[in-house]
Every structure is written in structure tokens, then in C-alpha cells.
Amino acid sequence: MKRQGPIGHVDADCYYVAAERVRHAHLAGLPVGVLGNQGACVIAKSYEMKAAGVGTGMPIWDAMALCPEGVYVKRDFRWYEVLSRLMLETMRELSPKVEYYSIDEFYFEVVSPRGGDDQEAARLVRDRIMERVRVPVTxxxxxxxxxxKLISDAAKPFGARAVLDPAAEHALLAARPVTDVTGIAGRRERLLLPRGIRTCLDLARADRRIIRRVLTASGEALWWELNGDPVIPINAQRTPHKVLSRGGSFGAPTGRPEVLWAWLVRNLERLVEELAFHRVLAGRVAFWVGYRDGHASEGRATPGVPTDRFDVLLDALRPCLRRAWVPGAMAARMHLFAEDLRPHLPRHLGLFDGTxxxxxxxxxxxxxxxRHGRFALRSGATLPLGPIYADRANGHDICDVRGKTCF
Known part of the structure; x- marks a missing residue:
């Protein structure tokens, strides 16, 4: 396997809470919970709130019963992206190659400071981000x-640790469950347990051929990585999208078709933004709706030609909604998908083409x-969603943070 220098992983500690504390200093030391855009559940919590028993995804009323002294704030992904970009700028000053993996995670090629070692490099990155952005990271x-990533997870919070000795690696792997490896959970964990693989070290010491047969090539790549062979590269540039999607929970379930239609239009407006930004056209669209009773339905359509035009895609999605809608059922969430993406390249106009x-x-x-802000002008079909647009927290979502690799 090709050898390379050390690789670093940066992970912010309780990032959404830390970002709120940057602009609201009085929150330091308090139990803080960040709520989803509808304010119904906790999507992030401080260590103080976690100690009170509050978990991610917990409904707000349950969280308040466990932690009545907590401070609960609505999430603001636009602000979180601002700080994320500042962290990215700082990382690019310290490393020639940085992967923007997620809003609060980065992989980077390690450059040790003059006269220092890799442990000093870890401390330098941690302390520089804290100094510049005031966000604690590990x-x-x-x-x-x-x-x-396993090392940074083990060093939280506000840790800085370099482990490059195989014996020290084995000690770390023996103490971590196999589910701590990104990409091992659920079905894959169940496939490994009958083979006696419970820890990260068990996975590293397993027969590579068996791991490939059970977990396919992606699982084999993890096996190589756990054994110190870097086969998963740092991606400084995001790979092209295969699918673009927009959607999410409604907050309040609805059985009204006009409200369901309004949500479809809202999500299509967001999806068209992404098609234009990435300069791709949708060759196929899909519509999925999930209902409160647990069942879901969907529809697919193909526009006449690949397109990013709102009106054409809306016409294609209209019959998809008819197929997916269940009269009398309460819809709770929705997703639109642009599939079969094609590059938006210059082309010769046909006889009947034109604007x-x-x-x-x-x-x-x-x-x-x-000029005036996102969604300042929107389709009149979204009028039933007036309260959604009135809440500024709904103007930016986690999937609108562009450039990261994991979405």
C-alpha cells in the first residue's frame, strides 16, 4: 500500500452549542439545548445537559422535565456555517490539503511545526481554532x-492526541467497540457479531478476505485503514453529486392536500437553487412522502428533457403527488429528489427552443x-406556509451548507 504522512481529524465539541456560545457568552457553563427548526426536539445539547439525561432527538417536553433549568434555543444553520467557514480558513492556513467533511469535521494532511512533532501539531490546530473562532475542537x-477519527473521538472534549505507534494503536482499538468505526453500524454490526468481532481490534485482526466477503470492498478499506494502511484519501474537492435532494419534517402533520402541495413547491424551490448552483440538470425526479402512521408512498417522473426549470419540474412532480397522496392520512415529512443528473453545458438550440x-x-x-434575501419572492402556492417563512430559522438548513463531503 502507498505510504503517506500522518492524517489529522478535527471534530468540534458540541458544535451547535459552541456556536451559540460564541455569540451569547452568558451561555458558557449552562445546560444548553439546540432545538430543530420546528422547536419540537433537541438536535444538540451541551455536556451539562447531557449529564442531566437529555439525549439527541428527545422531544422538548421530555427534555424540560429532565433539565428544567436548561436554556433551549432554536437552531441557526446560517450562523453555524459562518463559523464553519472560519474553521476551514484556519485549517487551510495550517495544512496544504484539507477535506471539508461536514459542518464541524475536517480531515487534513499533517504538517508538524518547526522543531515540533505530531503531538505538537495536534495541539497547534486545536489551539489555533480556539484562538481564531472561539470554538472548542478535538x-x-x-x-x-x-x-x-477514532483517536479524536477518544480524546474528547478539547483534546489533542497523536498516536502513530502500532502498540498504542492496538491498545486504543481494543478499548473501542466496532461500532465506533464510521461505516459500521446496524446491519454490518449484526453481520460481524457471529464472527466474534466486537471491538475495533477484532476487526483489524480478522481475516481480510472474510471482511471483504461480509462487508464488501468498502469494509475491506476500513480493515486496511485500521491496520495503518491509508487507502481512503483526503478529498480536498467534493466529488460530483449523483443525486440532489431537499425536504424534511413538516413539524405539524397535515392531511390537507393544499398544504402538502405548498410543501412540495417550497422544497422544489430549494431543489432548483441547488441544481443551478451545481450547474446540473435533472433527468428524472422522485417524490416521497412519509405518514404519521409509519407508512410511506412515492412517485417518479421523467421530464421531456433534462432541466433545472421550476415550471417544468413542477409539472413533472404534480402527478407524483397524486400517486403518493393518501386521502385522510396525516403526512409528516417529504423529500424531493433530482436524479440522473447531467452537466449544464452550452448546446445548440433546436427549432422550437428558446426562452x-x-x-x-x-x-x-x-x-x-x-438582492433582498432567500425566499423574499416565492411561488404563491406556498401561502399556506406563512408561519414557516416568518420564522428566520427556516431560511437555511443543514443541507444548504455547500461544499462538505458527507452530504
Missing amino acids: VGIARTRTLA GPGDAATAVKRAVND
Whole structure:
């Protein structure tokens, strides 16, 4: 296997809470919970709130019963992205190659400071981010990215640790359950347990051929990584999307078709934004809706030609909604998918091609929103969602943080 220098992993500690504490200093030391956009559940919590028994995904009323002295704030992904970009800038000053893995995680090629070692490099990264951004992070450095993440997880909170000695690696792996490896959970864990694989070290010492047969090539890559061979590279540039999606929970379930239609239109407006940003066209669209009783339904359609036009995609999705809607059932969430993506390249116009009213309306809408703010001008079909648009927390979602690798 090709050898390379050490790889580092940076992971912010309770990132959403830390970001709120950057702009609201009085929250330091208090039990803080960050709520989802509908304010119904806790999506992140401070260590103080975790100690009170509050878990991620817990309904707000249960969290308040466990931690009545807690401070609960609604999430603000636009602000979290601002700080995330500042962390990315800082990382790029310290390393020639950085992967923006998620809003609060980065992988990087380690450059040891002059006169220092890899342990000093870990402390430098941690302390520089704290100094510049005021967000506490934990840094792990190892021979591979999989090992680096395991080390940073073990060093939390606000830790900085470099482990490059095989004996020290084995001690770490023996103490961690196999589910601590990113990519091992649920079905894969159940496949490994009958083979006596319970810890990370069990996985590293297993027969590679068996791991490939059970977990396919991606599982074999993890085996190599746990044994110190870096086979998963640092991706400084995001790989092209295969699918783009927008959607989520409604907050309040609905059985009204006009509200369901309004949500479809809202999510399509967001999806069209992404098609335009990534300069791709949708060759196929899919619509999925989940109901409160647990069942789901979907529909698919193919536009006449690959497109990113709102009006054309809306016409394609209209019959998908009819197929997916169950009269009388309470819909709770929805997702739209743009599939079979094609690059938006210059092309010769056909005899009947040209710009029509749909193109002109899209151009005006985009110009107004670029100047006055996202969703300042939107389709009238979204009028039933007035309270959603009135809440500024709904103007930016985690999937709108562009450039990260994991989404």
C-alpha cells in the first residue's frame, strides 16, 4: 500500500452549542439545548445537559422535565456555517490539503511545526481554532483517517492526541467497540457479531478476505485503514453529486392536500437553487412522502428533457403527488429528489427552443432573491406556509451548507 504522512481529524465539541456560545457568552457553563427548526426536539445539547439525561432527538417536553433549568434555543444553520467557514480558513492556513467533511469535521494532511512533532501539531490546530473562532475542537492524528477519527473521538472534549505507534494503536482499538468505526453500524454490526468481532481490534485482526466477503470492498478499506494502511484519501474537492435532494419534517402533520402541495413547491424551490448552483440538470425526479402512521408512498417522473426549470419540474412532480397522496392520512415529512443528473453545458438550440415565460419568471425571481434575501419572492402556492417563512430559522438548513463531503 502507498505510504503517506500522518492524517489529522478535527471534530468540534458540541458544535451547535459552541456556536451559540460564541455569540451569547452568558451561555458558557449552562445546560444548553439546540432545538430543530420546528422547536419540537433537541438536535444538540451541551455536556451539562447531557449529564442531566437529555439525549439527541428527545422531544422538548421530555427534555424540560429532565433539565428544567436548561436554556433551549432554536437552531441557526446560517450562523453555524459562518463559523464553519472560519474553521476551514484556519485549517487551510495550517495544512496544504484539507477535506471539508461536514459542518464541524475536517480531515487534513499533517504538517508538524518547526522543531515540533505530531503531538505538537495536534495541539497547534486545536489551539489555533480556539484562538481564531472561539470554538472548542478535538484533534486526532494517526497513520490513516479512520484511525485519526477514532483517536479524536477518544480524546474528547478539547483534546489533542497523536498516536502513530502500532502498540498504542492496538491498545486504543481494543478499548473501542466496532461500532465506533464510521461505516459500521446496524446491519454490518449484526453481520460481524457471529464472527466474534466486537471491538475495533477484532476487526483489524480478522481475516481480510472474510471482511471483504461480509462487508464488501468498502469494509475491506476500513480493515486496511485500521491496520495503518491509508487507502481512503483526503478529498480536498467534493466529488460530483449523483443525486440532489431537499425536504424534511413538516413539524405539524397535515392531511390537507393544499398544504402538502405548498410543501412540495417550497422544497422544489430549494431543489432548483441547488441544481443551478451545481450547474446540473435533472433527468428524472422522485417524490416521497412519509405518514404519521409509519407508512410511506412515492412517485417518479421523467421530464421531456433534462432541466433545472421550476415550471417544468413542477409539472413533472404534480402527478407524483397524486400517486403518493393518501386521502385522510396525516403526512409528516417529504423529500424531493433530482436524479440522473447531467452537466449544464452550452448546446445548440433546436427549432422550437428558446426562452419562454418560465425562463423569464425564473430570472426575475432569482434576481429579486439575490438582492433582498432567500425566499423574499416565492411561488404563491406556498401561502399556506406563512408561519414557516416568518420564522428566520427556516431560511437555511443543514443541507444548504455547500461544499462538505458527507452530504
